[in-house]
Structure formats: C-alpha cells, structure tokens
Amino acid sequence: xxxxxxxxxxxxxxxxxDKACAxxxxxxxxxxxxxxxxxxxxxxxxxxxxxxxxxNQGFFIQMEDELASITAVLGAAWAGKKAMTVxxxxxxxxxxxxxxxxxxxxxxxxxxxxxxxxxxTGLPTLPGQADIMQARWGSHGDYEIIxxxxxxxxxxxxxxxxxxxxSEKYRVPVMVMMDECVxxxxxxxxxxxxxxxxxxPRRYTSKNPDQYLPYVYGEDLIPDMVKxxxxxxxxxxxxxxxxxxxxxxxxxxxxxxVRRLVEKIKNNAHNIxxxxxxxxxxxxxxxxxxxxxxxxxxxxxxxxxxxxxxxxGQLRLLTIWPFCEEKIRRLAPKxxxxxxxEMNYGQLVYEVERCAAGSCNTILVPHGGGTVHxxxxxADAIEEAFQ
Amino acid sequence: xxxxxxxxxxxxxxxxxxxxxxxxHPLEKWLRMxxxxxxxxxxxxxxxxxxxxxxxIKKTTFNREDICVVSGIxxxxxxxxxxxxxxxxxxxxxxxxxxxxxxxxxxxxKVVVFSGDGDLSxxxxxxxxxxxxxxxxxxVLCVNNFIYAMTGGQVAPTTPPTAVSTTTPYGxxxxxxxxxxxxxxxxxxxxxxxxxxxxxRLTNSIAEALQKKGxxxxxxxxxxxxxxxxxxxxxxxxxxxxFYHDHSIIANxxxxxxxxxxxxxxxxxxxxxxxxxxxxxxxxxSYMKSVLGDQFKAYGVSDxxx
Amino acid sequence: xxxxxxxxxxxxxxxxxxxxxxxxxxxKGCGFCVEYCPKKILELAPEFNxxxxxxxxxxxxxxxxxxxxxxxxxxxxxxxxxxKEEKSHHES
Numbered sequence: 001x002x003x004x005x006x007x008x009x010x011x012x013x014x015x016x017x018d019k020a021c022a023x024x025x026x027x028x029x030x031x032x033x034x035x036x037x038x039x040x041x042x043x044x045x046x047x048x049x050x051x052x053x054x055x056n057q058g059f060f061i062q063m064e065d066e067l068a069s070i071t072a073v074l075g076a077a078w079a080g081k082k083a084m085t086v087x088x089x090x091x092x093x094x095x096x097x098x099x100x101x102x103x104x105x106x107x108x109x110x111x112x113x114x115x116x117x118x119x120x121t122g123l124p125t126l127p128g129q130a131d132i133m134q135a136r137w138g139s140h141g142d143y144e145i146i147x148x149x150x151x152x153x154x155x156x157x158x159x160x161x162x163x164x165x166x167s168e169k170y171r172v173p174v175m176v177m178m179d180e181c182v183x184x185x186x187x188x189x190x191x192x193x194x195x196x197x198x199x200x201p202r203r204y205t206s207k208n209p210d211q212y213l214p215y216v217y218g219e220d221l222i223p224d225m226v227k228x229x230x231x232x233x234x235x236x237x238x239x240x241x242x243x244x245x246x247x248x249x250x251x252x253x254x255x256x257x258v259r260r261l262v263e264k265i266k267n268n269a270h271n272i273x274x275x276x277x278x279x280x281x282x283x284x285x286x287x288x289x290x291x292x293x294x295x296x297x298x299x300x301x302x303x304x305x306x307x308x309x310x311x312x313g314q315l316r317l318l319t320i321w322p323f324c325e326e327k328i329r330r331l332a333p334k335x336x337x338x339x340x341x342e343m344n345y346g347q348l349v350y351e352v353e354r355c356a357a358g359s360c361n362t363i364l365v366p367h368g369g370g371t372v373h374x375x376x377x378x379a380d381a382i383e384e385a386f387q
Numbered sequence: 388x389x390x391x392x393x394x395x396x397x398x399x400x401x402x403x404x405x406x407x408x409x410x411x412h413p414l415e416k417w418l419r420m421x422x423x424x425x426x427x428x429x430x431x432x433x434x435x436x437x438x439x440x441x442x443x444i445k446k447t448t449f450n451r452e453d454i455c456v457v458s459g460i461x462x463x464x465x466x467x468x469x470x471x472x473x474x475x476x477x478x479x480x481x482x483x484x485x486x487x488x489x490x491x492x493x494x495x496x497k498v499v500v501f502s503g504d505g506d507l508s509x510x511x512x513x514x515x516x517x518x519x520x521x522x523x524x525x526x527v528l529c530v531n532n533f534i535y536a537m538t539g540g541q542v543a544p545t546t547p548p549t550a551v552s553t554t555t556p557y558g559x560x561x562x563x564x565x566x567x568x569x570x571x572x573x574x575x576x577x578x579x580x581x582x583x584x585x586x587x588r589l590t591n592s593i594a595e596a597l598q599k600k601g602x603x604x605x606x607x608x609x610x611x612x613x614x615x616x617x618x619x620x621x622x623x624x625x626x627x628x629x630f631y632h633d634h635s636i637i638a639n640x641x642x643x644x645x646x647x648x649x650x651x652x653x654x655x656x657x658x659x660x661x662x663x664x665x666x667x668x669x670x671x672x673s674y675m676k677s678v679l680g681d682q683f684k685a686y687g688v689s690d691x692x693x
Numbered sequence: 694x695x696x697x698x699x700x701x702x703x704x705x706x707x708x709x710x711x712x713x714x715x716x717x718x719x720x721k722g723c724g725f726c727v728e729y730c731p732k733k734i735l736e737l738a739p740e741f742n743x744x745x746x747x748x749x750x751x752x753x754x755x756x757x758x759x760x761x762x763x764x765x766x767x768x769x770x771x772x773x774x775x776x777k778e779e780k781s782h783h784e785s
Contacts, residue, residue, distance in 0.1 A: 075488020237476035429721035434768025
C-alpha cells in the first residue's frame with residue numbers, strides 16, 4: 001500500500017532529526033498525535049501541531065501528562081487511526097504501565113523516546129543512550145516490543161515509517177529510540193514521492209460480527225484487528241484474557257495469552273532485525289554500536305586504523321529490540337573481541353556478552369552522556385582489544 | 388406456589404444455567420450473557436446502575452454500534468466486561484484519556500466512561516479535570532460507593548470523614564471530594580448526582596447526559612455491602628438503600644458546592660448543572676477556520692476515519 | 694378500589710396489569726424488589742436457589758401495576774415485568 005500523499009512533504013529538505021521524525025510519521029499515515037512537552041522531543045510535537053491542520057483528518061492534542069498521552073494514543077488506535085506519542089526519559093518512565101496495556105491489548109502504535117542524560121531529570125538538553133534496557137524491560141510482566149534506533153535525520157524519517165509498519169504488522173507498540181544529538185542535528189533529508197513509500201496496512205478482520213473473536217490467531221500468531229464503531233461489540237481488557245477477549249484469570253490462560261505475546265516477536269525476529277555491517281568478513285574486532293555513537297565509532301575505527309590496527313569490523317544496530325542474538329552468536333567464535341561503545345554505563349553490552357557466551361571478549365566503552373564519546377577512547381579500546 | 392425440588396448446589400466453577408431458560412430478560416441483548424451472573428456482590432448497586440444505563444440508551448436514538456464503553460479498574464471497572472458494545476477495560480485511572488483518544492480519533496463514536504470514584508478521582512483525577520476543562524464530548528458515569536471495594540476496602544477520595552476503611556482503621560480524617568463541585572468548577576456542562584435508588588430519575592439523567600454535547604458527568608451513589616457497609620457497621624446494601632430513601636434530598640438546580648456528603652448525612656441529589664458551552668471539537672474547528680481560512684481542513688466532519 | 698366519589702377521568706385512565714417473571718437462578722437475594730414494590734406483592738421465598746439465595750415470589754399477581762420498579766432496581770437482571778393488559782377502574 002502506498003503512502004497518503006497528503007502527509008508526504010516530497011523533496012530535499014534541511015531538517016533536524018526531530019522534524020524529520022515528525023515528517024516520517026505524517027508520511028507513514030499517522031493521523032493522531034497526543035503528547036506532552038519534554039525536552040528534547042518537543043520539536044516533534046510542535047512540528048506535528050503545525051502540520052496537522054493542513055492534513056486530512058489529522059488531530060493533535062497536547063494532553064495533561066505522559067500517562068494521558070500514551071493512553072489517548074491507544075484509544076485512538078482502537079478507533080482506527082495510526083497514532084503516535086513522543087517523549088524523553090522521564091516521560092518514558094511514566095508511560096510504562098500503559099505501554100504494557102498496549103502490548104496486552106495488542107495495539108499498533110509508535111512511541112518515540114528522544115533519549116537524554118539521566119537518571120531522573122538528568123541532562124534535559126544533552127544526549128544519552130541510557131533508556132535502551134528500559135525500552136525492553138520498562139513495563140512489568142513478560143512481553144516483547146520492537147525498538148529501532150536511527151543515527152541521522154534521514155534515518156529518523158525512514159525508521160519512523162518503518163516503526164509504523166512494524167507496529168501494524170505485529171500489533172505491538174514500537175519504540176523509536178532517538179537521542180538528543182540525532183534529534184537536534186540538522187542534515188539533508190530527502191523525502192520521496194508518496195508512491196515510493198511502502199506502507200503496511202492494518203489487517204482488519206473479514207469475519208462477520210457474530211463469528212469474530214478478538215484474539216483468534218493463525219500461524220503468524222497475530223490476530224486480525226477490529227475498530228470501535230464497526231458493530232463488532234468486542235471487549236478487550238488488560239487482564240489476562242482468552243480468545244474472546246474476556247478476562248480468564250488462571251495459569252493456563254496466562255500460558256496461552258502471554259506466551260504468544262512474547263513469541264510473535266521472537267519467532268519473527270529474523271524478519272524484524274535490521275543491521276548495517278561493515279567489513280565483517282575479515283574482522284578480528286567488531287565494534288557494535290547504535291544511534292549517534294555509531295557515527296563516533298566510525299571515527300574511532302578510522303583513528304585505530306591510522307594507528308595500524310587492521311581488520312576492524314563494524315556492526316550497527318538499526319533494530320535494538322529484538323536483539324540480533326543470532327548474528328552475535330555466529331560472529332563471536334570467529335573474532336577476538338566485541339567493542340561496545342555506548343552512551344551509558346553498560347546496557348546493550350550485556351546482551352552482546354550474553355550472546356557471545358565467552359567465545360570472545362566483550363569490551364565496554366562507557367560514557368555517561370551529556371556529549372558524545374571522544375573517538376580516541378573508542379580507538380584505545382579497539383587497540384586494547386587486540387592484545 | 389408449587390414446591391420445587393431443591394437442587395444440590397452445583398460447584399461454582401461452572402456457571403449454573405437459569406432454570407427458566409425460556410424466559411429472557413428484556414435487557415439480555417444488551418449484555419454479554421455468556422458472562423452473567425456477574426461478579427458483583429448481593430445488594431451491590433452497580434448492577435442497578437448498569438440497568439439504568441441501558442434503559443437510558445434505549446431512550447435515546449444512538450446507534451448501538453457507535454457506543455463505546457470504557458472502564459478503569461475496580462468493581463465498577465468490570466462494567467465494560469458485561470455490556471455488549473465495543474467495550475474497553477483499561478488501566479487504573481486511565482479510562483478517561485482512553486475515551487478521549489477514541490472520541491477524538493473518531494468523533495462519530497458516542498463514548499461513555501463508566502468507572503468508580505477512586506479510579507476517576509484519585510489516580511484518574513488529573514484526567515478528569517482536564518477533560519472537563521476541555522469540554523470534550525464524552526459522558527462520565529461515576530459509580531460512587533465511597534471506598535476502594537475491589538482491593539478490599541481502602542479509603543477513597545470520596546470516603547466521608549470518620550468512616551472506617553482498611554487504610555483508615557480508626558476512621559477517615561481527610562476531607563473528601565465533592566465530585567459534582569469538582570467537575571462543575573473544571574468546566575463540565577452537565578453535572579448530576581443520583582443514588583441507585585432513584586432509578587427513573589437516574590435513567591432520565593443519564594439519557595440527558597448522553598445527549599448533551601460536551602463533557603457530562605453523572606455521579607451514581609451505590610451501596611457497597613461487603614466493604615463500606617460492613618466496615619462501618621451499616622448493615623447490608625439494602626440498609627444503605629433504605630438510608631438513601633430517608634436521607635436523599637432532591638435539589639435540582641442547587642449549587643454543587645453545597646453537595647458535600649458527610650458520614651451518614653443527608654445526600655443532595657439532582658441535576659446540578661446543565662449549561663451550554665462550545666464543545667472541544669466544535670471549538671477547534673471554528674477557531675482554526677477563523678485563523679487559517681479555507682486551507683484548514685475541518686476535523687471530524689467528513690466520513691473517513693481510517 | 695374504593696373512592697369517596699367517582700374520579701372525573703375514570704373513563705380515560707386505565708390501570709395496567711403486569712406479569713412478573715423471576716429468573717430464580719440469577720437472583721442473589723438482595724431484597725431490593727421486595728422492599729420497593731409499591732404494591733407489596735413480592736416476598737422472599739422460603740426455598741433457595743442453587744446458590745443458596747432466596748429469590749422473590751409473587752404473592753398476588755393481580756395487584757401488579759407494571760410500575761417496573763423491580764425490573765429497574767434489580768442488580769442481577771433477574772426480575773422483569775411484562776404488560777398484560779390495561780383495565781379501567783371499574784374492573785379492578
């Protein structure tokens with residue numbers, strides 16, 4: 001399905017990551033936005049607020065807090081719209097309970113987290129990458145979500161569209177994990193024609209109301225969706241439920257209901273994961289990075305190569321969750337070490353270490369955030385990895 | 388009256404089929420009969436509130452397909468699960484923003500929030516006041532039993548002073564909310580309070596609230612036998628209904644600020660407020676049109692919501 | 694019904710007669726209907742249903758005026774009233 005040209009600002013633009021993300025959402029067909037201002041994500045909300053009155057049936061509302069924002073997004077999704085909210089660390093924490101509701105109800109929606117220094121109020125105007133684990137584990141209970149991570153304004157545009165497509169396909173909230181640096185850097189963003197943008201449509205049921213059950217699924221483990229107002233008189237609940245959507249609170253239903261929420265992502269991980277690889281065939285050291293740090297890591301690799309280190313590969317994660325376990329497991333026996341620069345004191349490195357399972361070293365290059373890494377520290381770590 | 392064979396009580400895992408299953412209650416097509424009997428206690432007033440709600444809908448001309456019921460968490464939060472319309476059982480306190488999302492995404496829907504006093508005014512308080520401020524066209528039916536019943540009887544923002552609850556075992560010392568006053572001061576256009584005993588007036592009030600454009604709020608005072616009545620030694624729900632009978636004062640049009648409820652005091656009921664004010668989306672459309680001119684595409688006016 | 698004089702609208706106003714139906718198994722014996730029937734024709738049965746509650750029984754069906762208060766007050770959807778006919782005052 002092609003994009004609705006109403007929201008596509010075709011052309012070459014000079015935009016910052018936040019604005020590019022907003023344009024990506026509009027191009028993807030987002031027609032409902034509920035948000036709360038929080039630096040550094042506010043510009044996304046502002047851009048959407050400016051653009052929606054000119055876009056067919058787009059509605060922007062600034063809600064009273066982040067909890068209301070994410071809940072209104074869920075409500076709008078159930079009324080048939082593509083909906084999105086944006087926030088940063090503190091707001092992300094507030095949204096967690098209802099992200100869990102989105103997962104349990106299997107609601108397609110997009111949550112953008114423009115990460116900043118944390119914890120708590122932290123560094124509102126400076127970058128961080130310390131919400132990575134929170135995106136995966138932030139809400140209580142067992143569940144899986146999808147998280148993508150752009151490293152440039154162009155990618156903010158592209159990956160936001162991807163996020164909407166993934167959320168529709170897998171009926172799950174998808175996080176776009178930007179950071180303040182990518183959000184506030186201005187670069188060339190090329191927005192193609194609407195016909196060139198591929199949109200994954202929401203899969204509505206073709207059954208009659210008397211035959212339809214909200215959580216009956218096929219091989220792909222994803223039920224067909226329905227929206228309010230179509231006469232299906234469906235019921236959905238955040239309680240553990242059966243295929244009718246009714247709460248049934250026993251361990252058997254938990255096994256059926258919750259295991260499927262986990263497996264529908266896990267089983268399809270190979271279709272979801274997006275990676276960018278550089279020089280991995282001959283690599284002895286692989287630098288695993290994401291977001292803005294991946295651009296600094298590239299510089300770090302160049303410095304190390306100038307110092308004489310050879311065979312350095314780079315693995316950039318465009319999809320952080322589900323994590324590229326298979327890739328790491330296959331690489332680990334062939335290489336000396338993974339070098340993981342992150343703008344935090346160690347989050348994704350634990351996933352890398354877990355999947356490497358001791359076949360090679362895993363070296364963390366931490367940075368508390370507030371600014372990007374000094375590329376020399378990454379180069380030093382790469383050199384050290386060779387010893 | 389012929390004597391009937393007394394059946395041995397069946398194990399309660401399986402729902403017992405009604406003996407007279409050829410008789411159908413007139414409201415059955417509005418209910419999810421595969422889940423009846425419901426979980427509410429004997430002499431609980433929530434069932435009565437649901438009956439009045441459905442009777443009220445029958446008095447209006449809304450299409451059943453367009454009506455959505457959103458509940459939060461609690462005994463009253465279970466209401467969504469029994470009504471046969473598009474219904475949503477959301478998280479604690481977030482029924483109102485969920486309803487706002489539904490309504491703003493598809494303005495043709497008639498969205499009703501049917502939840503409890505703790506869910507709406509405690510954890511959901513912020514959402515209640517802002518949605519009332521914005522005058523978004525939803526109807527909030529607040530079942531007020533003065534306590535957090537589902538979780539075992541904790542104090543609620545509406546619990547009257549000196550009432551006993553599990554978290555105020557020596558009696559409540561906090562000032563409670565006066566919900567009609569709260570909502571009216573925030574900008575609601577229709578505010579009423581009735582008890583579960585005032586079935587006909589409550590039904591008419593709900594029908595009016597549903598048909599009112601803007602944020603309408605009806606507080607339904609219901610007896611809670613297992614927690615509120617028991618903890619405060621007030622008898623059963625029937626005794627509470629008798630209390631409402633003797634102590635309700637119908638005061639239509641009176642100032643909602645005078646409608647405070649003290650422990651076992653007189654309860655002012657009635658339609659307190661029914662005013663005209665521009666609804667949120669109408670306001671948005673007319674304002675944007677005046678500022679942006681013809682380029683502005685009016686929202687919610689065309690048919691397409693996909 | 695006894696009047697000290699015949700009402701002027703006795704030809705126009707008809708008193709309804711209702712028939713009460715009780716779904717015994719659904720009843721939780723709350724007693725709302727018994728308490729608030731204006732004609733006092735309901736009382737709790739000595740027998741109980743399979744859950745152990747005493748459902749109501751109709752003591753004198755001819756007195757029901759189809760006010761439907763029992764139907765509206767019942768929290769369990771266990772009692773309702775069907776209109777049988779409307780009689781003028783002379784007949785009641």
